[in-house]
Amino acid sequence: MTTLSPQVSSRPIPNPKKSLITKLNMGTGLIVGVAFALATYYSMQTTLDDATLNFQRNNQVLLATMFMWSIGFLVGIGAFIGPFRWLIGKDLTAEEQLYLAGDGQGIKRYFKYCTDHKVVGIQYLWGVIAMLAVGGSMAMMIRTQLAQPGAKFITPSIYNSLVGLHGITMIVAMIVVATGPFGNFIMPIMIGAADMAFPRLNALSWWVLFTAIPVLCSAWFLGGIPTGWTAYAPLSVQAGPGMNAFIATIIIFAVSTAVAGANITATVIAMRAKGMTWNRVPIFVIGATISVALAVPAFPTFMVSMIQTAMDRTFLTGFFDSNVGGSGWLYAHLFWIMGHPEVYVILLPGVAILMEIVPVFVRMPLFSYTAAVVGFAGIAGLSVLVWAHHMYMSGWLPMLNGPFMVTTEMISIPTGLIFLVILGTLWHGKPWLKVPMLGVYAFLWNMLIGGITGLYLSDVPADNYLHGSMYVTAHFHYTLMGAALTGAVAGLSYWYPKMTGRMLNERAGYISFWFVQIGFQILYLGMFIAGAQGQPRRVSDYAQMYANSNRISTMGAYLIGTGFIVLLWAVIHSWRNGVIAPMNPWGAKTLEWTVPYPVPLVNFDTPPVVTSDPYGYGKAVK
């Protein structure tokens, strides 16, 4: 572990101009990354055997180019300086480490390989905002095409690409939406740590993820991802060059997630303040840690499935090709063994943020901390045993549908505990309905609908009808967007003062909230109806009988779009011109509100000592 001590930070940096690390930044990363990519592309084009099939050759060249871009960028930004020094038996000097932490470098440090967890948190925040904006714009295009039957706004080919790109962009964004910005910026302060356990890995996790973004965008110019984000084989094996971008994105992203997951888990286990026993850890930290700990075993199977898809496409290995003994079911299993835990990886941190918010805004302790932890752990534990409920209709071993139905429906029990904790905290409360607190109410309603529609879907006979329909799309948007994203947006408005030193514009926050939440209900009510009526998902066109429900949906989508534009404006405007925030605007009791803005490099002047959990609100009950 390479944490900085306060003594080091007072020393000047000798001759910083001479050191290589001072010259590296995002610009050098881009230059080296592009150079690596071009060199790979042209050298492979000229040296590869002409006898290879064009299809294979293209895939080989493109995949290699994408990976080399990623590696090149990381070399160019200086990610490997530390490991290289270790190879030659040395390490970074204390001065260099201090430089890497970005001390006194102002806005420039956001464009560098910066190890300060607060800088990484802000980098993640803007990365997530960018991804959500792109994914959201795609959703608007999808809904515009579906506004009426027979629409010619976009072609079926572009439509399919949009569906895949929207899906994977949003999934990637949602996986990091809470643990990225808040897990990095806020969480270490919350537990009283000076930094993350592995600051260089922290920077690595962000910049690795960053290199995946252009790769994913390149899909658009390579013919798109025509398979949806599930990328089922054999459709993915037969797909055009854009598929390589999907494969490379997932593999790069899996590396980033593994690094971030190990880092966050280690930080929470090893770096908590003195006195912060496990029953005094803020509930957001528990939720976020369980989430990333769940991602650590889940993502490798996705990565493996993508490596196999890549090999099928480049070397015709046939892992998923039934013509040569492979199996599409094998892919579906690998995918969903990641895919179902992954939705809880997304959900848990969002819920945990809301649990952090409720006690503050009703001025009462969190109700049954134990139930919250048991709920999170129960969900995480069961979530690895339910994956084949996505495959009830696949034809793979129908005998096991019953057992998977049982495990799936059992998830409603720990989910119920999550509700109980929030409702119990609200009980007899007089909630202070600031923007963050509104998110709690939106969550309760949306998760209720998302959960109950999930109950229908988990049932094999009902799923016979609902599987693959718009009903499913509406269901998982209720959970992922209605619950998890709502939690993350509430977290943004809650922690915005600590991250930016200013208050988020309240009026804009309210306007955005109502536009988004009302639009959301309209959009997905329409989609539930379309699904119940029998409209399949992922269709670029539909029959006249679904026209009304789709028109309703599209109107709702535009309201959501408007709401998020207002939020984006508020985030940017308040960052520069917002009211200066007091140190603890909400009167909360967690440690992050005890440090000033800007947060000092090592967070605390004297390491805090914790003597109770952070929920000591309320008058004693007789």
Added chain:
Amino acid sequence: MSDHNDVHLEPTPGERFSKFLKRGDIRETLAWATFYTAVFVVLGAYFYPKWMPTVMSTDMKAIERLMVVFTFISAPVCGFVMSIFTQTLRHRHKGDTPPPDGPAIRNNRLATSVFAGVSSLLCLTAIVYGLIELNSSAEAATKDAPNALVVEVTGNQWVWSFNYPSLGVESNVLNLPIDRPVIFQITSADVNHSFWPVQLGVKADANHLATTLAQTTPIKLGTIDVKCAELCGLYHAYMETSGEVMTVSDFNNWVTAQGGHSA
């Protein structure tokens, strides 16, 4: 020792429970919970059958019933959540300063146990009901299999084709006789598709070089929409056809007209 004349007698659990039910907050919770439960029950029972297409098979009938029953099972949960949701909103704090501290309730073992117990029980009901439905549809399938009409379904980017091996008919439309069990043997010529005759409540994936089985019995005359429910490439949205559940004589006429021999 119990003494009937003792005025300081501890209240019995029954007395405590009736006192508990007389508390204002509990009454308000129960009133709102009952109201919302009723709303969800009515909405579920009314809208699902309204939205979902005509019931044309035994399976579709079971599915529609299941949707309604599951709504009933989950309605009390919705009622409870929405009850506290509504009450706390009615007592919201107004103003720009934080509200005064409320009671420091950190846990209530009884409330937690009751909540966990009731939600587990509801979950168990859903599981048992689902398993019974699953089992009865499987049993019906086994019983009906011997005299079932076999239809081989092939998905091919982006058309469905149907082969009736016992009748010597190949077709692009799915026509079926009423009240006779039908077994679909589903496969794909290329990528994954999902065979979905909407009104029959049947869905099964079509996989290359594998056969998936699905079985049902049409019980109502009318049109069937056949769709693909698994993204299968460019024209996935247009991979649809139709069919009809016919009287036995109409079906036999159709088979003869197709050059087949009637069953």
